[in-house]
Amino acid sequence: MTGYDPSQHFWAKIGDDRESWHPLVAHSADVAAVFELLLRRTQLGQRLGLLLGRDLSGAALHRLCALAVYHDAGKAYPGFQRREDGHQAVMVQSAGELAEHLRYGQTIHQWFENDWEWTLATWGHHGEPTPDDPTGIAGKWTPSSKEKVREVAGWASGWYPKAEGDADPISGKRAQHLFIGILTLADWIASDERFFPFRSWHPWETPRDLTVPSLAREVARERAEHALEEVGLFSSSDVSTSFEDILEGDYGPYGVQSAMKKFSAEEEGSLLVLESPTGSGKTEGQYARFAQLLSKGLVDSLYFAVPTRSASKELQDRLVRIVERTFEDPPRVSLAAPGHLRIDDIEGESSGRWKVDWAEDIGAEGWASERSKLYTSSAVAVGTVDQALLAVLKNRHAHMRRAGLSRSLLVVDEVHASDAYMTELLGQVLEAHLEAGGHAVLMSATLGSAARARYTGEEEPSFEAAVGEDYPRITPLADSPDEPAEPSFEADVDKQVSIEEKGWIRRPDAIARRAESAAESGAKVLVIRNSVKQAQKTYDALDKSVSFRAGGVPVPHHSRFCAADRRVMDNRIEEVFNKSRPAEGRVCVATQTVEQSLDIDADYLITDLCPIDVLLQRIGRLHRHEHDRDRKRPPGYGEAQCLVATPSARDLTARIDEDGSAYAGPGLGTVYQDLRVIEKTWQSLRSRSAITIPEHNRRLIEEATHPTRLEEVEAIDEKWKAHGDSVRRSVRALTQRAGDNVIDFEKSYSFDEGNGSNIFPDRRIRTRTGLESIEVELPRRVTTPLGQSTKMVSLSPYLFDDPEQISFNSPVASEATQRGEEFRFQFDGKRFKYAQKGIHR
Structure with missing residues (x-):
């Protein structure tokens, strides 16, 4: 491949020197090849197929893959090729002008029940719906750029000929949302130069001219296979389900652990609510459930959601040991907690934008741990419940998070009902997860019957009935066909x-x-x-x-x-x-x-x-x-x-x-x-x-x-009645706020003023109520009272007189002074001391 010649080629990726570049045809092939493999070789094909109500093969598979080829057609716009304009909104504005070249009203119209919605979704692959933002582009498409758009349509039909076959049109709003999550994930992988380099070649590749569609397609398939293998998205079902391997030491399984194996697995998805005392072995029981589902090909991965970052670190250490005992070729275990870079016992350190230096040479196996948006695409991950909740909130890349999560057994530890906002968000996550055939387990030592009923769909029992229920116990969904005769089990220790x-x-x-x-x-x-x-x-x-x-x-x-x-x-x-x-x-x-x-x-x-x-x-x-x-x-x-x-x-x-x-x-x-x-x-x-x-x-x-x-x-008395009313008002407000912040999967994935429920706001939506801590950067490294070196501190908003007025735009301390074992710093006009009892004013 020679240097970029704008008169001959259109680029999709290009370096500042214009010598390192990647042709539009090659990137289109790359994304489509990764997307196709995600559907063929991971649970994502099963999940999307269930939402579409059909087997994802033949014409349906080829139509979705062909649509993936179209995802960057806007890069043919002259303004983008000159690196002056973006490429997504360009397509929204130019659709009418380019209809003939995109073959609207002919092929794509026959493939989808609402081809415009699906095409809009395709162009919204940067993490949120594409705005219909007029940019004055009418009439600025040149003949050569329009011809390139026609070529994109030709690549799609040439690479995926079965799309033209006789089949019912693809439809489904909920499927559309999962589709864009999978496409976004494919685009992230196919844009990673570790797997899809611009001009260099992997040792196992034969150099080929990537401006030739057939060769670009050939190389894309090879690289996609290699990439998904390297990042761990192809899971191995060769896992031991024996408690002899799952448990550490010479111990037999506890009651809770044995009870989990009484529940078989359904392809349409499952939810189990486990109520058992603290210390009864719930973690190992859920791992046994994961091994059972993985061995049957019903999940690809495990996401273990816990309440706090510190809890995720401790649990990750335990799961690393379990994974090593149960797999011949153990997958990596990611710590899915922002602020930490860790897989297994290997620490990483950020070394610039998009770069992480790992303490050991682990190749691409740290890929899903390097960006919080990719945490849910890990083979095994332990992280906060927040990362799961982000899969349904109107924040950028929520759909990609959801796509990764849908492959997993989702285990949520320490579920409770005291936070109405998080309870509503978790309910929305479970609804989306289960409707696509996902599997989940909720664990709690202390869940009341009314709270449990909200998750399982069972009728809320009376007080007398509730206190008579067995404890410990496992409760499936109310309409589950697979409830065992003995859902309860004996506790091992009183x-x-x-x-x-x-x-x-x-x-x-x-x-x-x-x-x-x-x-x-x-x-x-x-x-x-x-x-x-x-x-x-x-x-x-x-x-x-x-x-x-x-x-x-x-x-x-x-x-x-x-x-x-x-x-x-x-x-x-x-x-x-x-x-x-x-x-x-x-x-x-x-x-x-x-x-x-x-x-x-x-x-x-x-x-x-x-x-x-x-x-x-x-x-x-x-x-x-x-x-x-x-x-x-x-x-x-x-x-x-x-x-x-x-x-x-x-x-x-x-x-x-x-x-x-x-x-x-x-x-x-x-x-x-x-x-x-x-x-x-x-x-x-x-x-x-x-x-x-x-x-x-x-x-x-x-x-x-x-x-x-x-x-x-x-x-x-009246005071208690007033307090009850106050609590109910707060619960209603928090539930309503959660509902307003959640993506409406019943509506299309598009930026439409008439469909305002799915417009993503400019602000970041939080997963918890209350004010968040502020991560503040110090002007220099200091030594903490515990002897650790740090340049970052976390400040509680309650350290400020008016936490609502804190500026998040420049969270940098103005000074930091070391004084023996403690240090002092100034931020937002306030002075703080970090001593042995922590940070205080």
């Missing part, structure tokens, strides 16, 4: 926990003294406060000689540490609060950062009053490894004990305002907004001196969350 109540929620000194006393007896003590402020106050009051240490220094465990320090803290707490723990007593003062997914085992727990589902999660960190017969507890802590710090006054209504809003203490009314649930939780605890896990789980959860029980609270 744990009795004595409950002590103290009015200390505003007494960090009293909490610290009790924790110190337990630590002096050799106990590993976990103190979980509802807010960072209270955690820091408790840490200040604590004798540092018994404090949990990370990086050699005493620290609390909460969210206001940088990512590097959080990794050190998470690793250390699992060492100190686990099987091979050091002998001396320790106190870790923490927030919600430790209540889920971290594998920690405390001898004694002190916790603020919180909703019952959260409380049971926290209790799950207490005597977690009771099945370990070699575990030696310190004197006085052989039985599980939990102290619950409550408000000093029993009446929660004292701080309920006339409008129903409330604040009853740290986190009560703010972090946990529904005081009705807090009231019922408090009542349940006061009626018991001890609880047995999991025997009492079902009753405890229903007593505090069942709608009829919450109605009882509202009947007490």
Whole structure:
């Protein structure tokens, strides 16, 4: 191939020197070849075929592939060839002028029920619908550029001749949305020079002239096969489903793990809701489900969604070991958490736009880990639930995320119903996933029956029926044809926990003294406060000689540490609060950062009053490894004990305002907004001196969350009624906001003012309510109190007087000064200190 000659060739990709370039015909062939293989060789063909209501072969397959050839036809526009204009909106504006050359009204019109919608979708392959934005291009198409568009149509019909065959027109709005996700994924792969270089050749290739359509097609097929193999999109079904391989050590499967194998798999998709106590082996049970589905060719991949980034890191380490035991040729396990570059135990570092330097030479296997938009295309990924929720929000590349996710068994850990916004988003994700034949599992230790019914479609049970349900249990979709005769199973270990109540929620000194006393007896003590402020106050009051240490220094465990320090803290707490723990007593003062997914085992727990589902999660960190017969507890802590710090006054209504809003203490009314649930939780605890896990789980959860029980609270007086009304207004508003932010898959994928529901806004839509932390870049590298080097810190919006006014346009600190083990910096006119207890003003 010679240098680019504008009089002879049209380019699709070109370097600044105009010597490195890629012909339009070659790129069109590349994208179509990758798209075709994605449909033929991955679950995407099955998923799209189910939405289309037909087998994706013959004429239907060729028509969709031919449409993929058209995706960059706008690059023939003279303004694009001069690198002056874009190429997507050009096609929208020029369709009438180019109708003859695109063969509208002849071929494509016969292929699709609404050919204009499908063509618009094709041109919207850059992550969002293409705007109908007039650019004054009428009459600017030259004869040669129009002829090139005619050639594109010729390439499509020449490469995919079966498209002209006799078949019903392709239709379906929902299928259209998945189609554009697959096409966008194909375009991303085919635009990667590692697989589709401009002028160089892979060692296994014979140089050919890529301006010749037949040769361009030939090379594209070879490169597409190689690319999908290299990035791991071709999955191996050769996986062991035996628990001898899945489980580590000489252990038999727990009840939950064996129960998962009672459920077979349907090609039309499946949803299972698993309710089981913390520490009962749910993770390995879900991996067994994945292995079962993969071996039967019903999924290609696994996406394990967890609540927090720290939880995803811990779980990734576990899954790496499981994957190595169950595969002959193990796929890579990606950590799908923005801010981290990691596959297996290999770390990466960004080295410029679109470039990542990996600690080891891993070729292209880190491809899906290098961009958050590609996380869901990993073979095995562990990440936050946010990455799954982004698959349905009106943000750029949502459709590509959804395409990747649709191939996977989607496992969502620690599902709860306390956040109406995220609950609605997850419901939308599951609907899209299941309708295309996807498979999903929702896991929870603490899901109420009303919340479960929203996911499974079952009738919401009465309170009496709900408390009589088995626990633990697995519940499939209400209309599932494959419900086993015994959906419940026995828990492997019962744990009795004595409950002590103290009015200390505003007494960090009293909490610290009790924790110190337990630590002096050799106990590993976990103190979980509802807010960072209270955690820091408790840490200040604590004798540092018994404090949990990370990086050699005493620290609390909460969210206001940088990512590097959080990794050190998470690793250390699992060492100190686990099987091979050091002998001396320790106190870790923490927030919600430790209540889920971290594998920690405390001898004694002190916790603020919180909703019952959260409380049971926290209790799950207490005597977690009771099945370990070699575990030696310190004197006085052989039985599980939990102290619950409550408000000093029993009446929660004292701080309920006339409008129903409330604040009853740290986190009560703010972090946990529904005081009705807090009231019922408090009542349940006061009626018991001890609880047995999991025997009492079902009753405890229903007593505090069942709608009829919450109605009882509202009947007490007008203040409670006003608060209930306030909660319902908030839930309706959050649910409505979520609905407004979700892509409407019943409407076409197009930019149409008359179809405004699918216009993507300029702002980025978030996956969670509340204000997000701000990632701030420091002007130079500093050393953290834990000895880590960093140039980035994460600032909570609650560190600012008016967080709504924070500028996100230039998140760079104006100065950073190292002072011994701590450092100080200035951002947005405010001064901050990063010390052993985290970041604070």
